[in-house]
Amino acid sequence: AINATSQSIYVITKNTTNPVNTFINYSNTNLSTTYPAVTNISAIMNVSKSGNAFLYVNNTTNITIQNDSNIVRGAGLYIILSNATGNKNYTDNSSGDIRNLSIGKAPTILHVAVNGAETDLTTTYPATTNTTGWKDPTNQDITINLYRNDSSANSDNNTVITLGGGGWNYTLNTTGNENYSANSTYRLITINNIQFLNQVAILVS
Numbered sequence: 001a002i003n004a005t006s007q008s009i010y011v012i013t014k015n016t017t018n019p020v021n022t023f024i025n026y027s028n029t030n031l032s033t034t035y036p037a038v039t040n041i042s043a044i045m046n047v048s049k050s051g052n053a054f055l056y057v058n059n060t061t062n063i064t065i066q067n068d069s070n071i072v073r074g075a076g077l078y079i080i081l082s083n084a085t086g087n088k089n090y091t092d093n094s095s096g097d098i099r100n101l102s103i104g105k106a107p108t109i110l111h112v113a114v115n116g117a118e119t120d121l122t123t124t125y126p127a128t129t130n131t132t133g134w135k136d137p138t139n140q141d142i143t144i145n146l147y148r149n150d151s152s153a154n155s156d157n158n159t160v161i162t163l164g165g166g167g168w169n170y171t172l173n174t175t176g177n178e179n180y181s182a183n184s185t186y187r188l189i190t191i192n193n194i195q196f197l198n199q200v201a202i203l204v205s
Contacts, residue, residue: 017086017093018045018084018087018090018092018093019046019084019090020096022055022081030102031100032103035105037103038070038072041071042082043084045084051087051090051092056082056083058078073101074103075103075104075105076178077102077103078101079098080099081097082097084096105178105180105181106179106181108135108181108182111133111172112131112133112170112172112186114170118187121188121189122189122192123192124193124194125193125194128162130158130161131189142177143175146170147170147173148168165191169186169188170186170187170188171185172184172185
């Protein structure tokens, strides 16, 4: 009698890549928001303990230490890449998953008040005026400048002065900064000349 023993050989190859996803605010989608929004970026592997996940911004800066952290980031475009190393069952996933985070500049709010009111003013010489310009909130790290008829008037800011007859345009502006947008606002002051002829007529009569 002949005894025959059959043998089977099974070859199990690694999965092609270690699946990983990029989440922004817990969603696997792109996000557009405005400074100073809080954002959370995380790299999550689809298979538990299949390797190590990493996070990169703009393909160069490793921000893995920020994984699943709530952070206020500056305005700009962030190209977020998550990738993962492999293990005995999965190969490295270097191309990973890419999502875009776009953070727009916050609007800069400016105010100009004349004699305490944020409205234009018409008055008669020699009335005094106090023009005040400020930003809101005041702790924004931006520079503001006050102009009167296109000439620098920072010295007029919150100062009582007597303007001559005519029209005066007070403009407050800022070029903003990396997180706040440029803006400008203005108020018009009209100073009418005193009516001397009417006064003379009254005195004569």
